Amino acid sequence: MKYPVNEVFETIQGEGLFTGVPAIFVRLQGCPVGCSWCDTKHTWETLSQNRVDADLVIQVDGEIGRWAELTAQQLIDQLVAQGFTAEHIVITGGEPCMYDLTELTSTLFDAGYRCQIETSGTFEVKCHSQTWVTVSPKINMKGGYPVLPQALNCANEIKHPVAKQSHIDELDLLLKDIDISNKTICLQPISQKARATELAMKVCIERNWRLSIQTHKYLNID
Numbered sequence: 331m332k333y334p335v336n337e338v339f340e341t342i343q344g345e346g347l348f349t350g351v352p353a354i355f356v357r358l359q360g361c362p363v364g365c366s367w368c369d370t371k372h373t374w375e376t377l378s379q380n381r382v383d384a385d386l387v388i389q390v391d392g393e394i395g396r397w398a399e400l401t402a403q404q405l406i407d408q409l410v411a412q413g414f415t416a417e418h419i420v421i422t423g424g425e426p427c428m429y430d431l432t433e434l435t436s437t438l439f440d441a442g443y444r445c446q447i448e449t450s451g452t453f454e455v456k457c458h459s460q461t462w463v464t465v466s467p468k469i470n471m472k473g474g475y476p477v478l479p480q481a482l483n484c485a486n487e488i489k490h491p492v493a494k495q496s497h498i499d500e501l502d503l504l505l506k507d508i509d510i511s512n513k514t515i516c517l518q519p520i521s522q523k524a525r526a527t528e529l530a531m532k533v534c535i536e537r538n539w540r541l542s543i544q545t546h547k548y549l550n551i552d
């Protein structure tokens with residue numbers, strides 16, 4: 331199977347349980363979810379005129395929306411050729427779960443990498459069973475895709491951006507029929523605002539949830 335890859339880069343995971351872990355980000359092209367505040371809108375469309383050679387996606391894109399088709403083994407070959415040393419791979423997007431990630435994650439695990447998927451929860455999650463699945467639920471977005479119970483049930487981690495009480499309420503509604511006893515729930519203050527941080531901290535302490543700080547924004551790194 332071939333996957334449309336927008337960019338691949340090595341950095342430090344800035345959010346969630348793996349904060350601080352060296353990571354290779356593999357950003358897949360394509361997303362129909364339609365979040366108005368999306369900061370990777372260039373990944374939405376997979377346009378034929380933006381198709382490029384595989385070696386061109388091993389660098390940060392930023393805004394072009396270019397993509398190359400790679401098999402899992404071709405991706406690993408690129409990682410090795412670049413001399414990347416991180417063992418943790420974050421498969422993100424776009425919306426990576428538009429694609430069946432079983433072959434990609436299985437091949438990466440076989441090659442000695444650990445995999446994490448970051449998804450909006452609006453597509454069924456298909457991946458190797460040891461993959462760490464992070465669902466950041468995108469609720470009532472323009473594309474009209476509901477957050478799926480299958481994705482929430484698969485999640486090891488549910489990471490929710492919070493600015494006001496209604497964000498907590500919508501998360502509670504989403505999780506009311508989901509067993510969260512073995513899941514890490516992270517609240518992430520939006521835009522590092524003081525009120526958002528105070529609310530997220532208060533709820534995390536009350537419920538023994540985890541505060542996720544977007545550390546890459548403080549460090550000014552990708």
Ligand code: SF4
Nearest residue numbers: 361363364365368424
């Ligand atoms: S799911 Fe992610 S990539 Fe897609 S529109 Fe929302 S924020 Fe952007």
